[in-house]
Amino acid sequence: MPRVSQDHLDARRRQILDGARACFARHGYEGATVRRLEEATHLSRGAIFHHFRDKESLFLALAEDDAARMADVVAEQGLVQVMRDLLSGRSQHPADWLGTRLEVSRRLRTDPEFRARWAERSEQLTTATRKRLAWQRQAGNLRDDISIEVLAAYLELVLEGLVSHLAMGLPADDLEPVLDLVEESVRRHRGLAAG
Amino acid sequence: MPRVSQDHLDARRRQILDGARACFARHGYEGATVRRLEEATHLSRGAIFHHFRDKESLFLALAEDDAARMADVVAEQGLVQVMRDLLSGRSQHPADWLGTRLEVSRRLRTDPEFRARWAERSEQLTTATRKRLAWQRQAGNLRDDISIEVLAAYLELVLEGLVSHLAMGLPADDLEPVLDLVEESVRRHRGLAAG
Numbered sequence: 001m002p003r004v005s006q007d008h009l010d011a012r013r014r015q016i017l018d019g020a021r022a023c024f025a026r027h028g029y030e031g032a033t034v035r036r037l038e039e040a041t042h043l044s045r046g047a048i049f050h051h052f053r054d055k056e057s058l059f060l061a062l063a064e065d066d067a068a069r070m071a072d073v074v075a076e077q078g079l080v081q082v083m084r085d086l087l088s089g090r091s092q093h094p095a096d097w098l099g100t101r102l103e104v105s106r107r108l109r110t111d112p113e114f115r116a117r118w119a120e121r122s123e124q125l126t127t128a129t130r131k132r133l134a135w136q137r138q139a140g141n142l143r144d145d146i147s148i149e150v151l152a153a154y155l156e157l158v159l160e161g162l163v164s165h166l167a168m169g170l171p172a173d174d175l176e177p178v179l180d181l182v183e184e185s186v187r188r189h190r191g192l193a194a195g
Numbered sequence: 196m197p198r199v200s201q202d203h204l205d206a207r208r209r210q211i212l213d214g215a216r217a218c219f220a221r222h223g224y225e226g227a228t229v230r231r232l233e234e235a236t237h238l239s240r241g242a243i244f245h246h247f248r249d250k251e252s253l254f255l256a257l258a259e260d261d262a263a264r265m266a267d268v269v270a271e272q273g274l275v276q277v278m279r280d281l282l283s284g285r286s287q288h289p290a291d292w293l294g295t296r297l298e299v300s301r302r303l304r305t306d307p308e309f310r311a312r313w314a315e316r317s318e319q320l321t322t323a324t325r326k327r328l329a330w331q332r333q334a335g336n337l338r339d340d341i342s343i344e345v346l347a348a349y350l351e352l353v354l355e356g357l358v359s360h361l362a363m364g365l366p367a368d369d370l371e372p373v374l375d376l377v378e379e380s381v382r383r384h385r386g387l388a389a390g
Binding site for chain 1 (some may be wrong): 344352364370380
């Protein structure tokens with residue numbers, strides 16, 4: 001396959017994912033009809049389903065794509081930074097990203113088949129978080145009396161709470177110092193910080 | 196009104212709330228039809244709606260009742276204990292309680308009118324948490340470099356994450372040490388703990 005064609009395919013795929021992300025965030029999974037997906041992507045259903053087998057596969061690709069972007073931020077700046085971006089609306093697609101994540105949460109609750117398909121794909125963020133923490137520990141920034149696994153599970157639990165909090169439309173202007181506390185609680189012991 | 200009659204009314208109200216709790220948890224808000232509420236409470240719709248104006252009022256009373264019970268546990272044992280109970284299934288109605296809480300979360304997300312009605316009632320838990328923390332601070336158990344408000348918001352955020360985590364059916368067997376970390380992070384500075 002000539003190189004230009006592959007670039008074209010990649011660009012088309014990206015176009016579909018970006019349009020679909022906004023569409024799912026706005027209408028939810030069930031509400032994102034094929035007609036609405038056509039409108040949101042500016043492409044025909046034929047073109048869309050040339051790239052993705054069905055709506056379920058498109059949604060999974062999208063969730064996977066978001067998880068990969070999040071994993072990139074985690075690798076460079078840590079999971080607490082992902083939360084800070086979420087809070088300040090500084091993340092690239094804050095509302096859409098939240099929408100996808102919520103839709104994943106909802107379907108995990110209600111759809112066992114989806115749960116099985118998602119399980120294979122959701123390891124990415126955990127892996128990125130653990131790698132980042134291992135690196136931080138080596139650099140001497142991390143407390144060393146608690147395992148990487150427990151620290152990662154802790155950060156993911158707080159992230160889940162933050163997503164839920166924002167999704168419920170609860171006030172978030174008082175959460176910046178809460179994230180400071182979260183960040184500090186995974187760092188090297190306070191008593192030794194200056195040492 | 197003679198005393199016996201008031202006792203009777205209270206018992207009947209309790210019977211309705213307990214049946215309805217299980218019914219909402221099992222079928223969700225929309226799925227809890229009047230017929231199902233009749234079956235679950237062993238009472239007629241006439242009897243049920245003698246005590247509660249409509250299904251919405253019944254659900255709000257239920258959510259308020261659960262919040263009051265949680266607030267009691269918080270007052271005596273703290274919010275981290277509520278989370279531990281939730282994790283171990285030791286709480287009085289763990290699955291039902293989780294169901295109500297999730298239904299509240301879902302409706303907060305999707306129903307602005309409900310959000311307004313709920314706002315008045317949801318202060319209870321926050322108030323109980325803050326009182327408990329203030330008491331712990333006086334007893335010298337709490338770190339004193341962070342305000343009660345921030346510590347309470349932190350604990351509530353973790354609780355929200357835990358509810359979401361359990362609701363998604365994610366594995367919870369590794370969360371006990373995470374809650375240890377949460378508890379420790381609101382306590383007196385580690386370096387001074389022995390002092």
